[in-house]
Amino acid sequence: MEINFILNGKGVKVKTHPLRRLLDVLREDFDLSGVKEGCGEGECGACAVLVDGELALSCITPVGSVEGTSVVTIEGYRETAKYRALEEAFSATGAVQCGFCTPGFIIAAESLLSKTPRPTPNEIREAISGNLCRCTGYSGIVEGIKRASERGEGLW
Amino acid sequence: MKNKISSSVSRIDTPEKTGGKASYIADIKLEGMLHAKTLRSERARARIKAINCPNLPEGYFIIDRQDIPGKNSVKMLIDDQPFFADGIVNYIGEPILLAVGPEKETVNWIIENTEVEYEDILPIFSVDEAKDPAKPPIFQKNNIFAEYEIRKGNPEKAFEGSHRVFEKEYRTGYQEHIYLEPQGVIGTYDDGRVTVYGSMQCPYYVKTALIHGLGWNEDMIRVVQTTTGGAFGGKEDYPSIIAGHAVFAALKTNRPVRLVFDRAEDIQSTTKRHPSIIKIKTALDSKGTIIGMNVDITLDGGAYCGLSPVVLQRAMFVSTGAYNIPNVLVRGKVLATNNVPSGAFRGFGAPQAIFAIEMHLNSLAENLKMDPLDLKKKYLLKKGDPTVTGGKLREDVKMPRMISLLEDISGYRKKKASFHKKNARDLRGIGISLFLHGCAFTGSGERDKIKAKVKLRKEDDGKVSILVSNVDMGQGPQTTLRKIVSKILGIPFSQVLYDNPDTDRVPDSGPTVASRTVMIVGYLLSRAAEKLKTEGKTEVTEEYIQPPYIEWDQENFIGDAYPVYSWGANAVEVSIDPDTYEIKVESVWGVYDVGTPIDEQIVYGQIEGGISQGLGYATIEVMESREGGLMQRSMTDYIIASSVDFPGAEKRLIENYYDYGPFGAKCAGELPFVGVAPALAAAVQNAIGVPIEKLPVTPEYLLEAAEGGN
Ligand code: FES
Numbered sequence: 001m002e003i004n005f006i007l008n009g010k011g012v013k014v015k016t017h018p019l020r021r022l023l024d025v026l027r028e029d030f031d032l033s034g035v036k037e038g039c040g041e042g043e044c045g046a047c048a049v050l051v052d053g054e055l056a057l058s059c060i061t062p063v064g065s066v067e068g069t070s071v072v073t074i075e076g077y078r079e080t081a082k083y084r085a086l087e088e089a090f091s092a093t094g095a096v097q098c099g100f101c102t103p104g105f106i107i108a109a110e111s112l113l114s115k116t117p118r119p120t121p122n123e124i125r126e127a128i129s130g131n132l133c134r135c136t137g138y139s140g141i142v143e144g145i146k147r148a149s150e151r152g153e154g155l156w
Numbered sequence: 157m158k159n160k161i162s163s164s165v166s167r168i169d170t171p172e173k174t175g176g177k178a179s180y181i182a183d184i185k186l187e188g189m190l191h192a193k194t195l196r197s198e199r200a201r202a203r204i205k206a207i208n209c210p211n212l213p214e215g216y217f218i219i220d221r222q223d224i225p226g227k228n229s230v231k232m233l234i235d236d237q238p239f240f241a242d243g244i245v246n247y248i249g250e251p252i253l254l255a256v257g258p259e260k261e262t263v264n265w266i267i268e269n270t271e272v273e274y275e276d277i278l279p280i281f282s283v284d285e286a287k288d289p290a291k292p293p294i295f296q297k298n299n300i301f302a303e304y305e306i307r308k309g310n311p312e313k314a315f316e317g318s319h320r321v322f323e324k325e326y327r328t329g330y331q332e333h334i335y336l337e338p339q340g341v342i343g344t345y346d347d348g349r350v351t352v353y354g355s356m357q358c359p360y361y362v363k364t365a366l367i368h369g370l371g372w373n374e375d376m377i378r379v380v381q382t383t384t385g386g387a388f389g390g391k392e393d394y395p396s397i398i399a400g401h402a403v404f405a406a407l408k409t410n411r412p413v414r415l416v417f418d419r420a421e422d423i424q425s426t427t428k429r430h431p432s433i434i435k436i437k438t439a440l441d442s443k444g445t446i447i448g449m450n451v452d453i454t455l456d457g458g459a460y461c462g463l464s465p466v467v468l469q470r471a472m473f474v475s476t477g478a479y480n481i482p483n484v485l486v487r488g489k490v491l492a493t494n495n496v497p498s499g500a501f502r503g504f505g506a507p508q509a510i511f512a513i514e515m516h517l518n519s520l521a522e523n524l525k526m527d528p529l530d531l532k533k534k535y536l537l538k539k540g541d542p543t544v545t546g547g548k549l550r551e552d553v554k555m556p557r558m559i560s561l562l563e564d565i566s567g568y569r570k571k572k573a574s575f576h577k578k579n580a581r582d583l584r585g586i587g588i589s590l591f592l593h594g595c596a597f598t599g600s601g602e603r604d605k606i607k608a609k610v611k612l613r614k615e616d617d618g619k620v621s622i623l624v625s626n627v628d629m630g631q632g633p634q635t636t637l638r639k640i641v642s643k644i645l646g647i648p649f650s651q652v653l654y655d656n657p658d659t660d661r662v663p664d665s666g667p668t669v670a671s672r673t674v675m676i677v678g679y680l681l682s683r684a685a686e687k688l689k690t691e692g693k694t695e696v697t698e699e700y701i702q703p704p705y706i707e708w709d710q711e712n713f714i715g716d717a718y719p720v721y722s723w724g725a726n727a728v729e730v731s732i733d734p735d736t737y738e739i740k741v742e743s744v745w746g747v748y749d750v751g752t753p754i755d756e757q758i759v760y761g762q763i764e765g766g767i768s769q770g771l772g773y774a775t776i777e778v779m780e781s782r783e784g785g786l787m788q789r790s791m792t793d794y795i796i797a798s799s800v801d802f803p804g805a806e807k808r809l810i811e812n813y814y815d816y817g818p819f820g821a822k823c824a825g826e827l828p829f830v831g832v833a834p835a836l837a838a839a840v841q842n843a844i845g846v847p848i849e850k851l852p853v854t855p856e857y858l859l860e861a862a863e864g865g866n
């Protein structure tokens with residue numbers, strides 16, 4: 001089956017089985033390896049992408065379901081000023097250790113900030129609770145998102 | 157005063173990791189690369205009678221024990237573990253063979269359609285069964301991977317002369333690492349040489365295992381670490397096994413072979429933290445003073461020995477905790493069972509032992525009608541005291557100051573008093589743990605076994621390369637080691653290079669384990685940097701020299717078990733739902749002495765991460781083995797903390813310069829994990845008023861304990 005969608009701002013077409021995981025299509029067919037597989041069962045958030053601006057777990061998203069949508073991965077998102085604000089903040093607060101979870105947290109942060117530009121620490125904790133990090137204990141990540149929301153004047 | 161080096165810098169690896177540019181093993185694609193999948197035992201203990209594979213499509217291969225050019229055993233402490241099952245399987249998940257080929261689906265199809273005929277052998281599922289002579293032993297004649305004894309003073313006499321004896325038993329369960337990046341390697345074969353790329357802690361362990369498995373000369377083998385997505389001990393020995401698999405497959409197929417686990421396979425087949433049973437008996441005189449102690453430690457090692465003897469040693473060396481107890485007998489044993497092999501996990505035996513001694517002293521204090529903290533303070537180790545192995549503590553022990561700081565920031569005394577007055581519907585508690593962690597390898601291990609070597613090289617463009625085999629798996633040496641070198645050379649941080657280790661390029665500075673990287677390797681680098689600066693050379697190699705004060709008898713475990721210790725104190729406050737016994741962690745505090753922190757933010761990151769893992773270990777991380785099979789097989793069943801499960805911690809560092817660490821640094825990576833579970837358990841004990849003697853502390857356990865107690 002042919003599936004058409006917008007990927008990181010560009011229209012793309014893939015001929016593939018519609019039940020194939022979006023994660024595999026992104027990583028294998030488009031070489032977008034910033035989308036990570038931590039669990040493959042919707043538990044860890046490492047594979048998070050934005051589908052029409054909403055957070056989606058690409059490991060449990062069949063590629064057929066993104067027909068006609070706009071998909072953004074970390075590779076697309078990192079070209080934005082919002083990403084740069086988040087990267088600066090993550091760096092300043094020590095939000096990153098092994099880094100395997102980090103692209104997923106960035107995507108979750110964008111999904112939160114696009115709706116709630118000035119979240120409280122509790123709102124942040126709630127919003128990222130679908131993403132797991134085994135290294136940091138989350139404090140650095142929560143602070144990082146807070147810092148980006150405060151410093152990213154006018155971005156969200 | 158704060159040392160200047162401790163001020164935090166931006167971690168050098170943050171931008172590429174955050175932007176998704178860092179290449180982890182699953183992100184690497186090589187020309188012509190094949191996929192591999194492992195056929196694993198479905199039986200806990202059986203003889204393999206026959207293996208029937210389907211007809212293989214063109215371009216697909218089976219790799220099994222016959223494809224191993226050298227020895228079918230993974231080089232570790234004892235070489236009892238085969239790369240591929242040697243006619244017998246000893247645990248569910250043991251590798252039997254690989255299917256390899258271009259399409260993942262087809263490779264999976266081959267595995268699913270391969271049938272193994274087994275003939276069961278009487279299995280051993282617990283340490284009690286391991287002692288049962290009616291069951292044929294798994295390991296040698298008695299299932300004992302290792303058995304040791306330590307004595308201090310005259311324990312027999314102390315017990316004989318005691319007024320009474322206080323005795324308890326403690327049990328701890330499995331813990332699974334859940335490094336977020338599953339295990340993986342790629343093996344290649346070119347021009348008569350093999351190369352392994354992989355997610356790992358110890359490139360030279362992998363190399364040594366390949367030398368044996370291939371029976372080749374060391375210059376034909378190259379190991380390269382790829383950016384590693386967490387490890388925590390889980391990638392200490394295990395990568396050696398799969399590196400062998402990938403390389404044997406690459407040799408047979410003449411193509412690069414990729415062996416990357418999915419989560420379920422990773423949980424099922426990789427090592428776990430050792431379950432333990434620890435019995436402690438304390439001899440008291442008529443005034444309630446401790447005059448002797450017996451500690452008896454039993455660990456479930458699983459089907460193969462792995463690193464178990466060393467894990468047991470560490471558990472024994474800290475079995476009397478942060479205290480100077482007179483007249484001690486410690487006995488330890490690690491036994492073989494048909495469970496998944498246990499292995500290294502942050503803390504390496506110490507968390508089990510510290511849990512037991514802390515809970516024991518908490519209960520003893522209650523028995524003596526004292527506050528646990530007051531009892532513990534009475535026995536705290538101080539400078540000049542003998543350790544349990546009869547070594548001498550040479551460092552200043554800053555625990556008294558750390559404890560009073562912890563009391564202040566946590567409000568321990570006041571809360572303790574007010575929680576006593578509560579009613580049965582308001583279950584709140586606060587608990588404290590005191591602990592220490594022996595830094596780096598045991599005794600003379602660094603000198604006699606590891607023999608670390610580091611190199612610094614001035615490049616043509618004036619930059620300086622750090623050449624060591626230690627890896628950044630998230631704990632930060634890419635940043636901290638660069639900081640040490642740049643500071644001494646007086647050059648900007650960005651002028652120091654440190655690529656992921658490649659055994660063709662770097663000397664063996666030892667494994668990335670035992671919290672040794674900054675203290676041991678960083679110190680060697682600091683000495684090398686001094687020489688590079690003063691002697692005007694372009695390359696300096698520095699080798700490990702043991703600090704002159706260390707005295708250690710490895711045969712009898714007498715002397716300085718560790719060159720130095722880092723110290724910590726935790727407090728945890730909980731509330732407990734009176735109906736469901738659900739535990740809510742309200743607050744966590746920690747005060748630590750890690751010498752000089754090389755980077756405060758990185759050390760705080762280790763603390764926050766260690767606390768989160770420790771609270772998980774103490775409460776929600778339940779993993780059980782039933783008839784050799786793990787009951788939790790996915791991240792849906794095995795729960796690790798998310799951002800809403802536990803609060804952040806309030807933390808403080810107390811400086812304490814160590815002469816043989818770079819800028820005075822000691823160990824920091826494991827320490828923050830070690831004391832968390834006993835502090836949590838003490839808080840729960842305080843809240844519900846019954847002794848907590850088991851980890852994890854689940855609502856079911858509490859219900860049982862509370863009802864039994866009433
Ligand atoms: S890989 Fe998709 S949620 Fe874990």
Ligand code: FES
Nearest residue numbers: 098099133134135
């Ligand atoms: S930084 Fe390692 S899992 Fe989050």
